[in-house]
Amino acid sequence: MSDTLVVLVVFISSIILSCLAFFVYEFREKRKSQVQLIQYKRRTAHEGIVDFGVDREEADQVTRLHTSNILDSVKCHQLSVEKVVRSFCQRSRWAASRTNCLTNELFLEAILEAKSLDAHLQETGQTKGPLHGLTFSVKDNIDVRGCDSTMGLICRCFRSAEEDAIVVSVLKTAGAIVTCKTNVPTTLLTPYETVNPIFGETKNPWFANRVSGGSSGGAAVLARLYGANFHLGTDIGGSLRAPAHFCGVCSLKPTSGRLPSRGEASINPGQLGLESTIGFMSCDVNTLALVLKTLSDSRWWNSKVDRGLSAPLPFDEASYSSSNMLRIGVIQHDGWLRPHPSIERALQHVSKLLKEKGHRVIDWTLPIDQWEVVTIFSSIMTSDNMEMIRRAIAGIDPGSFSESLLSRNGKLNSFTLSSLLGMRHNNPSQEKEGFISDMLLLSSVPRAFRKMLAFALEHIFGSKKAAHILRSFGCCQQVVQLERVIARQRTLRQQFVDAMSRDRLDAVILPVSAIPAGRCNISGFRVLAAFSYCFLCNVLNIPAGVVPVTLVNEEEGRTAWLEPCNDLLEREVQNSVVTDNASCQGLPVGLQVISYPWREETCLRIMKEIEELVEFKEEPSILADFLKMESNQQTRNSQEILIFDERSPLIGL
Numbered sequence: 001m002s003d004t005l006v007v008l009v010v011f012i013s014s015i016i017l018s019c020l021a022f023f024v025y026e027f028r029e030k031r032k033s034q035v036q037l038i039q040y041k042r043r044t045a046h047e048g049i050v051d052f053g054v055d056r057e058e059a060d061q062v063t064r065l066h067t068s069n070i071l072d073s074v075k076c077h078q079l080s081v082e083k084v085v086r087s088f089c090q091r092s093r094w095a096a097s098r099t100n101c102l103t104n105e106l107f108l109e110a111i112l113e114a115k116s117l118d119a120h121l122q123e124t125g126q127t128k129g130p131l132h133g134l135t136f137s138v139k140d141n142i143d144v145r146g147c148d149s150t151m152g153l154i155c156r157c158f159r160s161a162e163e164d165a166i167v168v169s170v171l172k173t174a175g176a177i178v179t180c181k182t183n184v185p186t187t188l189l190t191p192y193e194t195v196n197p198i199f200g201e202t203k204n205p206w207f208a209n210r211v212s213g214g215s216s217g218g219a220a221v222l223a224r225l226y227g228a229n230f231h232l233g234t235d236i237g238g239s240l241r242a243p244a245h246f247c248g249v250c251s252l253k254p255t256s257g258r259l260p261s262r263g264e265a266s267i268n269p270g271q272l273g274l275e276s277t278i279g280f281m282s283c284d285v286n287t288l289a290l291v292l293k294t295l296s297d298s299r300w301w302n303s304k305v306d307r308g309l310s311a312p313l314p315f316d317e318a319s320y321s322s323s324n325m326l327r328i329g330v331i332q333h334d335g336w337l338r339p340h341p342s343i344e345r346a347l348q349h350v351s352k353l354l355k356e357k358g359h360r361v362i363d364w365t366l367p368i369d370q371w372e373v374v375t376i377f378s379s380i381m382t383s384d385n386m387e388m389i390r391r392a393i394a395g396i397d398p399g400s401f402s403e404s405l406l407s408r409n410g411k412l413n414s415f416t417l418s419s420l421l422g423m424r425h426n427n428p429s430q431e432k433e434g435f436i437s438d439m440l441l442l443s444s445v446p447r448a449f450r451k452m453l454a455f456a457l458e459h460i461f462g463s464k465k466a467a468h469i470l471r472s473f474g475c476c477q478q479v480v481q482l483e484r485v486i487a488r489q490r491t492l493r494q495q496f497v498d499a500m501s502r503d504r505l506d507a508v509i510l511p512v513s514a515i516p517a518g519r520c521n522i523s524g525f526r527v528l529a530a531f532s533y534c535f536l537c538n539v540l541n542i543p544a545g546v547v548p549v550t551l552v553n554e555e556e557g558r559t560a561w562l563e564p565c566n567d568l569l570e571r572e573v574q575n576s577v578v579t580d581n582a583s584c585q586g587l588p589v590g591l592q593v594i595s596y597p598w599r600e601e602t603c604l605r606i607m608k609e610i611e612e613l614v615e616f617k618e619e620p621s622i623l624a625d626f627l628k629m630e631s632n633q634q635t636r637n638s639q640e641i642l643i644f645d646e647r648s649p650l651i652g653l
Helices: 002-048 056-064 067-075 081-099 107-124 168-175 216-225 243-247 283-294 317-321 340-356 369-382 386-392 398-402 414-421 434-443 447-459 465-472 480-500 523-540 569-576 600-614 621-628
Strands: 102-105 135-139 178-180 230-235 250-254 277-282 329-331 358-363 507-509 542-553 589-596
Touching: 056 081, 056 621, 067 081, 067 283, 067 465, 081 102, 081 135, 081 178, 081 216, 081 621, 102 216, 107 178, 135 216, 168 178, 168 230, 168 283, 178 216, 178 369, 216 230, 216 243, 216 277, 216 329, 230 283, 243 250, 243 523, 243 542, 243 589, 250 283, 250 600, 277 283, 277 465, 283 542, 283 600, 317 600, 329 340, 340 507, 340 542, 340 589, 340 600, 369 465, 369 480, 369 523, 386 398, 386 434, 434 523, 465 523, 465 569, 480 523, 507 523, 523 569, 523 589, 542 600, 589 600
Parallel strands: 135 178, 135 230, 329 358, 329 507
Antiparallel strands: 102 178, 230 277, 250 277, 250 542, 507 589, 542 589
């Protein structure tokens, strides 16, 4: 009898295991086929384009025009919107072929909209709005009707948005045209790189062996290569500023709440304490100001309801256009990690130029403990112990987390039930780059063992920073712990603002990160310590902008500035930039400008002055290749519509 029971148990177990194995295999194959289908549709969309109808030399001239020149030329009928759009589409296609910065091409729709705007101007003699004829790209996680917002997650593929995000809708109403969507890293959580298993890795436009930054890396690359007039992105931990710094463009992260986030996909929509902020990038500061001014003008909003989802602040033209001398603080070192010598030189250079112009510039010490800022940032970002990332990797859409807690019959729905039970989803079917792998590995280590490991790192190996981050990782898994951290966050914000007010500062200039663009194939998690300067602005929820200043010179390019590297994280940071065989010479260096909450115009005003003073004109060498690009088709008349192959299965991808 017992032998029969054993055989029965073994038989049933074998069936169960076989079913599980079959399920995993099917899941793997389904995900693999989804990725292959997306890549196929991207290829066929490329192959379906016959011609852009604009000569390359002419396209190069148009895409290099300043935004104000384009607006004036279009308004005076010297330049058609269609030619502008065709030129930027051609440039975007080329940029994508060199750096892999795009996820969706919306060229056909853009050209049709351009024709409509030209007809409107011809018939009425009036432009549609202040952005009439300008082009812009949209970050992958911001909704554009008919396109996926994947966040680099396979589980979000083939789930097209039914409507535009509010900011996209407002910009369209004001006359701007969406031409494409840009690439992001998986889950959007790394400021170091842009890579995901669906669309691949986005390369830095200056050097292909360097990262583009994240998570708005695709937008920064396209901006640097003149792929559109401006670019929408998001920022929760440097996602707008780090890529702008790495690629040599301007960006603005507004105060959270200044612009509405409706239509923005997030890996953890229920997270408290740190909120993602929609912002933008461009090659010049005036364009950033124009976009913010438009989004702050209620005339271009489709409804009062949408306008009520953000702070109804008008653009402060007086602050932006003022010529009054300002009092500006400069932070050389945040007390956490010394910046690269090229960044120190940029700070000194800008300080000197601003002083010569008449501003009062003072060295300013960060009035709060940056080690505590890093603790707060890490604690909040990992407060769920990476559970939302784990679910997303397993195939559960993070967007479903915001659905009703109860199903129609009043019972807990399956997602809520699994959340309450703490179910874990381990799925090896989706590729995970180093950042996600490291985060998930660390989250799987028991809390008690993490404390022991942190003790060993600090007291045996002398790695205080690594131990510090390890202790804060996932330390707020109880509500009372999270509330305490958020309370301390609010206190630090008040202390920072009070210190600025006490010292009568209008703004502060500081590094964007401790490093220029790092090398590829390095886990972004291991160099997170370099982005403490970015984390500061998110923890304090203050506006921050980035403006390019200089390039790394030859001597700085090989300088091991953190010697001796006793700390594990310092060693990782330094090795990401400089090794015996790798120099960072020639990479762009930007600086960060911050001000009081809701004072974006003050940031922009100082950024504009820095831009005018430093006259940063350097460009990536690959831009010269645009004119050398071989044409597979004869150039057609610029008035002829862009032709697509009817066999192309998906135009919008």
